[in-house]
Amino acid sequence: MAYHMYVHGYSARESERLADQAQTLTEILHDDTRYPPGSRVLEAGCGIGAQTVILARNSPSARITSVDISEISLQQAQETIRQEGITNVTFRQGDIFQLPFEPATFDHIFVCFVLEHLTEPQQALEGLRPLLKEGGTLTVIEGDHGSTFFHPENPDARQAIECLVTLQHQAGGNALIGRQLYPLVTGAGYRDVRVSPRMVYVDASRPGLVEGFTKLTFTAMVEGVTDEVHRQGLMSRDAWERGIAALYRTAEPDGVFCYTFFKATARR
Amino acid sequence: MAYHMYVHGYSARESERLADQAQTLTEILHDDTRYPPGSRVLEAGCGIGAQTVILARNSPSARITSVDISEISLQQAQETIRQEGITNVTFRQGDIFQLPFEPATFDHIFVCFVLEHLTEPQQALEGLRPLLKEGGTLTVIEGDHGSTFFHPENPDARQAIECLVTLQHQAGGNALIGRQLYPLVTGAGYRDVRVSPRMVYVDASRPGLVEGFTKLTFTAMVEGVTDEVHRQGLMSRDAWERGIAALYRTAEPDGVFCYTFFKATARR
Numbered sequence: 001m002a003y004h005m006y007v008h009g010y011s012a013r014e015s016e017r018l019a020d021q022a023q024t025l026t027e028i029l030h031d032d033t034r035y036p037p038g039s040r041v042l043e044a045g046c047g048i049g050a051q052t053v054i055l056a057r058n059s060p061s062a063r064i065t066s067v068d069i070s071e072i073s074l075q076q077a078q079e080t081i082r083q084e085g086i087t088n089v090t091f092r093q094g095d096i097f098q099l100p101f102e103p104a105t106f107d108h109i110f111v112c113f114v115l116e117h118l119t120e121p122q123q124a125l126e127g128l129r130p131l132l133k134e135g136g137t138l139t140v141i142e143g144d145h146g147s148t149f150f151h152p153e154n155p156d157a158r159q160a161i162e163c164l165v166t167l168q169h170q171a172g173g174n175a176l177i178g179r180q181l182y183p184l185v186t187g188a189g190y191r192d193v194r195v196s197p198r199m200v201y202v203d204a205s206r207p208g209l210v211e212g213f214t215k216l217t218f219t220a221m222v223e224g225v226t227d228e229v230h231r232q233g234l235m236s237r238d239a240w241e242r243g244i245a246a247l248y249r250t251a252e253p254d255g256v257f258c259y260t261f262f263k264a265t266a267r268r
Numbered sequence: 269m270a271y272h273m274y275v276h277g278y279s280a281r282e283s284e285r286l287a288d289q290a291q292t293l294t295e296i297l298h299d300d301t302r303y304p305p306g307s308r309v310l311e312a313g314c315g316i317g318a319q320t321v322i323l324a325r326n327s328p329s330a331r332i333t334s335v336d337i338s339e340i341s342l343q344q345a346q347e348t349i350r351q352e353g354i355t356n357v358t359f360r361q362g363d364i365f366q367l368p369f370e371p372a373t374f375d376h377i378f379v380c381f382v383l384e385h386l387t388e389p390q391q392a393l394e395g396l397r398p399l400l401k402e403g404g405t406l407t408v409i410e411g412d413h414g415s416t417f418f419h420p421e422n423p424d425a426r427q428a429i430e431c432l433v434t435l436q437h438q439a440g441g442n443a444l445i446g447r448q449l450y451p452l453v454t455g456a457g458y459r460d461v462r463v464s465p466r467m468v469y470v471d472a473s474r475p476g477l478v479e480g481f482t483k484l485t486f487t488a489m490v491e492g493v494t495d496e497v498h499r500q501g502l503m504s505r506d507a508w509e510r511g512i513a514a515l516y517r518t519a520e521p522d523g524v525f526c527y528t529f530f531k532a533t534a535r536r
Contacts, residue, residue, distance in 0.1 A: 146417050147526070151447045153414070179419045182471040183522040197469045197526065203450040205461065254451040258415070258465065258528070 025213070028198050029112075029141055029261055030054045037061030039107040044096050044128060045069075045114030049077025055110060056086045065106075067094040096124050103130045112141040115184070119172040125188035132268040138190055140264045144178030147199075147260035148218070150250040156235075157250075160222050160243030163234045167225055178262035190266035202250075202257040214257040219247040293481070296466050297380075297409055297529055298322045305329030307375040312364050312396060313337075313382030317345025323378060324354045333374075335362040364392050372401045380409040383452070387440040393456035400536040406458055408532045412446030415467075415528035416486070418518040424503075425518075428490050428511030431502045435493055446530035458534035470518075470525040482525040487515040 033055070035041050039062045046052045046066035056064055066089055068074050078091050094100055096114065109128050115121035125138070132138065145165050150157070168175040177184075182195045202209040223244055229235055235243070250257045301323070303309050307330045314320045314334035324332055334357055336342050342359050349357050362368055364382065377396050383389035393406070400406065413433050418425070436443040445452075450463045470477040491512055497503055503511070518525045 144417070146421070149412070149414050149447060151444075151451070153444065176419075176421065179417060179524050179526060182473065182524055183419070186472075187522070193473065195469065195471060195473075197467045199465045199467055199528065201463065201465045203463060204454075205450065205463075254455070256447045256450055258447060260467065260526070 025200065025217075025261070026054050028200060029263065030058060033058060033110070033139055035059035035062035035108050038063065040105065041065070041108045041110060042099075042101070042106040042128075042131060043067070043110045043112075044099070044124075045111060046073070046077050046091070047113070048073050049080040051110075051112045052077055052089055053080060053084055053086065056081070056089050057084075060088060062088060062108075064089045065092060066090070067092045067096070067099060069093070069095050097127055099127070099131065101131050104133045104136075105131050106136060107133055108137045108139070110139050112139075113143065115140065116142050116168065116175060116177045117171070117173040121174070121177065122184050122188050125185060125190070129189055129268055134268060136268050138185065138264075138266045138268070140181055140185060141261060142178040142181060143175075143259070143261050145175040147178065147258070149258050150247070151254075151256040152246070152249060154243065154246035154249070156239045156243035157246035158243075159235055160229075160240060160247070163229045163240075164222055164225060166234060167228060178260065181262045181264040185264050185266050190268065193264060193266040195262055195264045198261040198263055200257075200259045200261070203255070204253040210251045210257075213259070214251045214255075215248065218257070218259060219244065219251075222247060293468065293485075293529070294322050296468060297531065298326060301326060301378070301407055303327035303330035303376050306331065308373065309333070309376045309378060310367075310369070310374040310396075310399060311335070311378045311380075312367070312392075313379060314341070314345050314359070315381070316341050317348040319378075319380045320345055320357055321348060321352055321354065324349070324357050325352075328356060330356060330376075332357045333360060334358070335360045335364070335367060337361070337363050365395055367395070367399065369399050371398045372404075373399050374404060375401055376405045376407070378407050381411065383408065384410050384436065384443060384445045385439070385441040389442070389445065390452050390456050393453060393458070397457055397536055402536060404536050406453065406532070406534045406536070408449055408453060409529060410446040410449060411443075411527070411529050413443040415446065415526070417526050418515070419522075419524040420514070420517060422511065422514035422517070424507045424511035425514035426511075427503055428497075428508060428515070431497045431508075432490055432493060434502060435496060446528065449530045449532040453532050453534050458536065461532060461534040463530055463532045466529040466531055468525075468527045468529070471523070472521040478519045478525075481527070482519045482523075483516065486525070486527060487512065487519075490515060 041062045041064045043052060043064060043066040046068045052066050071093055074091050074093055081089050109132055118124050145161055148161055165175040185193045200213050202214050229240060249255060309330045309332045311320055311332060311334040314336045320334050339361055342361055346359050377400055386392050413429055416429055433443040453461045468481050470482050497508060517523060
């Protein structure tokens with residue numbers, strides 16, 4: 001069985017970062033996912049519920065079941081949903097590789113920021129497929145750290161991002177998985193696979209994204225692994241600090257930052 | 269005066285490549301550029317007319333003036349336009365840094381795949397600005413080789429692309445200019461600057477782009493500098509060949525290829 005670990009950890013600051021990220025990216029990633037009233041939806045890997053809130057709000061009359069392997073995350077997700085007054089979500093603990101559901105239980109399955117953490121992402125998708133009713137849909141959203149580019153260019157910033165890719169790889173994940181959604185979903189036996197890239201393009205004319213994405217989401221995520229990078233000596237402290245500074249530099253009025261998420265849809 | 273050189277050269281195969289490229293990318297890059305009947309449009313840097321044909325077809329009643337510094341390119345552009353039966357384009361030889369027009373001559377200026385070849389792109393934009401009537405628009409389209417990523421990953425392919433960036437830099441150009449359009453256009457004094465990325469995302473479900481973009485446009489462009497790379501010894505012959513093979517590999521059924529163009533619009 002594949003080993004699953006959430007590389008970013010579960011600290012309070014991390015929870016905040018994920019909430020920020022979810023809010024800023026809502027339109028770009030989620031706006032075209034709306035499930036009909038009464039349809040049964042499985043969210044596989046809900047984490048602390050950052051995407052669950054959006055999912056439930058965009059499909060207020062769908063019946064959503066959100067599962068995660070971590071009880072701690074589930075409790076937090078449950079609390080978030082309660083505070084938001086959302087009532088169409090049920091939570092259940094479970095391993096994405098052996099979920100406790102009968103075949104053909106769901107009309108739709110939604111998987112967001114989960115495959116990047118799995119050693120066997122295609123196997124996970126294969127296991128989810130029988131849970132869909134005939135003709136049911138799969139939606140997958142993933143990022144891709146290798147899609148990052150920015151102005152001004154900076155080699156230390158590039159190397160800092162490479163460190164993130166290395167750490168995620170050590171943890172059994174894949175930070176470059178976004179670009180691979182088409183072969184993964186196709187390889188798992190789904191049909192009508194359609195992938196669309198969702199680039200987050202940030203310049204000074206979009207101050208919400210400068211704050212919400214370049215600084216509070218992406219650069220905060222890179223900064224989040226500072227201790228581990230130093231523990232392993234992946235970069236010198238000076239180069240690391242220059243890299244982080246260079247990422248913040250791209251948030252200045254003449255800077256530009258680009259990152260691409262990928263969204264795949266398919267049918268059973 | 270800045271030195272201008274077209275790094276890809278002017279061979280017959282190159283002309284073919286540019287025509288292929290223009291056709292495949294037409295929708296992604298040009299569909300939202302339509303100029304009203306009777307408006308005066310300047311195409312600054314028309315080359316062999318690959319974009320001129322699209323521009324003229326999409327705005328059949330606009331009066332287009334297309335200029336280029338190269339008489340050879342202009343002749344070819346003129347011939348292409350004639351063969352296509354297009355009648356709303358006038359050609360004129362001129363240097364983008366000192367064009368022979370009165371101030372406030374044009375309603376719209378269009379600049380496509382030109383800035384990447386200039387040592388002083390912002391200066392060129394500054395010089396174009398007075399040629400616009402009050403409230404007139406500027407449209408700029410550029411690629412960015414550093415935006416390229418693909419699956420399967422391959423270090424030799426990355427290095428081959430780096431060679432292209434190096435050669436363009438040697439020629440006084442900038443193959444990473446796409447991401448810089450916002451600061452460039454803003455810095456040149458235009459207002460209401462809006463940049464939108466246009467990613468060409470290619471997987472096996474889009475066979476036209478697999479052929480027309482991954483193979484016939486991008487990889488053909490990289491292959492086009494093989495001799496110069498070897499002359500300068502930028503990469504070993506083996507590594508270069510592995511890199512080219514790896515780029516073609518991304519056109520296989522389980523491969524993915526991504527490249528981003530940027531389109532800026534602004535007002536005088």
